[in-house]
Amino acid sequence: MHAFDVLGDPVRRRILELLAVGEQASGDISAVIQDEFGISQPAVSQHLRVLRESGFASVRAEGTRRLYAVDAAPLREVDAWLERFRGFWSSGSTPSKRNSREESANAD
Amino acid sequence: MHAFDVLGDPVRRRILELLAVGEQASGDISAVIQDEFGISQPAVSQHLRVLRESGFASVRAEGTRRLYAVDAAPLREVDAWLERFRGFWSSGSTPSKRNSREESANAD
DNA sequence: CGCTTATATAAGGCAACACTTAAAAAACCG
DNA sequence: CGGTTTTTTAAGTGTTGCCTTATATAAGCG
Numbered sequence: 001m002h003a004f005d006v007l008g009d010p011v012r013r014r015i016l017e018l019l020a021v022g023e024q025a026s027g028d029i030s031a032v033i034q035d036e037f038g039i040s041q042p043a044v045s046q047h048l049r050v051l052r053e054s055g056f057a058s059v060r061a062e063g064t065r066r067l068y069a070v071d072a073a074p075l076r077e078v079d080a081w082l083e084r085f086r087g088f089w090s091s092g093s094t095p096s097k098r099n100s101r102e103e104s105a106n107a108d
Numbered sequence: 109m110h111a112f113d114v115l116g117d118p119v120r121r122r123i124l125e126l127l128a129v130g131e132q133a134s135g136d137i138s139a140v141i142q143d144e145f146g147i148s149q150p151a152v153s154q155h156l157r158v159l160r161e162s163g164f165a166s167v168r169a170e171g172t173r174r175l176y177a178v179d180a181a182p183l184r185e186v187d188a189w190l191e192r193f194r195g196f197w198s199s200g201s202t203p204s205k206r207n208s209r210e211e212s213a214n215a216d
Numbered sequence: 217c218g219c220t221t222a223t224a225t226a227a228g229g230c231a232a233c234a235c236t237t238a239a240a241a242a243a244c245c246g
Numbered sequence: 247c248g249g250t251t252t253t254t255t256a257a258g259t260g261t262t263g264c265c266t267t268a269t270a271t272a273a274g275c276g
Contacts, residue, residue, distance in 0.1 A: 008116035009264085013189070020192045026223060043265055045224055064222045064273045072196035079190055081121070084128045086187070088180035117234080134253060151235055153254055172243045172252045 003074040004081075006054045011037055012047050019057060019070045026066040111182040112189075114162045119145055119155050127165060127178045134174040 007013055011033060018024055018032060030044040048068060051057040055074045060067045115121055119141060126132055126140060138152040156176060159165040163182050168175045 002116070002118065004112065004115045004121065005263095007112045008110070010110065011264090013112065017192070027221090030223090039264085040266065041222095042224075042226095042267085046264075049224080066223065070193065070196060072193060075190065075193045076197050078186075079194070082183065082187055082190070084125070085178065085180065085183045088178060089184050119234090135251090138253090147234085148236065149252095150237085150254075154234075157254080169243095174253065 001050065001054050003054065003056075003078050006050060006056055006074070007078065009047065009050075011039070011044070012051060012056075015044075015047060015051060015068075016056060016070060016075075019068055023060075023067045023069045025062075026068060029068065109158065109162050111162065111164075111186050114158060114164055114182070115186065117155065117158075119147070119152070120159060120164075123152075123155060123159060123176075124164060124178060124183075127176055131168075131175045131177045133170075134176060137176065 007016075014033060014036065015029055018029055026045065026048060029048070030041045033039065033044045033047075034041065048057065048059075048066075051068075052059060055071055057068050058071045060069070115124075122141060122144065123137055126137055134153065134156060137156070138149045141147065141152045141155075142149060156165065156167075156174075159176075160167060163179055165176050166179045168177070
């Protein structure tokens with residue numbers, strides 16, 4: 001599953017927000033998500049799996065608990081993709097590069 | 109449709125990449141996408157519609173041509189969401205904020 | 217050991233989405 | 247005007263993804 005697909009789901013984005021603060025147990029995450037989205041524990045667990053398998057999160061066992069943490073690599077990838085568009089806002093309203101084709105010169 | 113959902117589709121990401129260079133006609137975009145993804149012209153047009161309706165692209169008519177351009181607002185929103193994770197890579201491997209709960213102190 | 221807690225997996229249903237083909241709309245051109 | 251080009255819209259179909267309930271796994275506890 002592509003990084004952007006993973007982030008396409010609001011539940012998964014919320015989970016990542018929770019993990020951004022620090023390591024969290026599956027149960028704690030589930031509690032918040034169940035409260036906010038009204039979905040079941042297995043549903044949350046499935047989202048955690050997606051996050052694991054797509055590299056957004058890593059897990060560590062502590063007794064019966066599973067402690068999840070953010071794994072930055074895919075987020076970095078997303079950030080890198082975004083890079084090319086940053087010129088559209090960080091340096092005013094003009095992109096860093098103009099259309100270099102024959103058909104240009106119509107910027108009115 | 110949420111910004112991240114829009115970016116979830118590889119065709120739409122590719123279209124945005126093309127638009128990042130500069131304004132492009134629907135037909136030119138379609139030609140590239142059809143070549144790269146093997147989908148029909150109407151399929152591309154439907155993706156362009158999604159980009160329009162979600163605010164990622166704006167259109168301008170020129171004769172029968174439709175010239176598409178990047179609209180940065182939603183990308184900016186995505187960039188803003190990503191902001192909270194930047195501490196995970198831009199300043200070394202440690203996030204900007206530690207887990208402030210009772211159960212912390214286990215960073216081994 | 218049996219019961220409870222914590223978490224994951226399995227199986228099935230339904231809705232959303234991306235594709236297809238067909239047709240419409242609109243400008244251009246002879 | 248009639249035909250061609252450019253693009254969009256409409257209708258139908260198949261696949262994918264998320265959810266549910268039920269069940270498995272495994273550790274903790276008395």
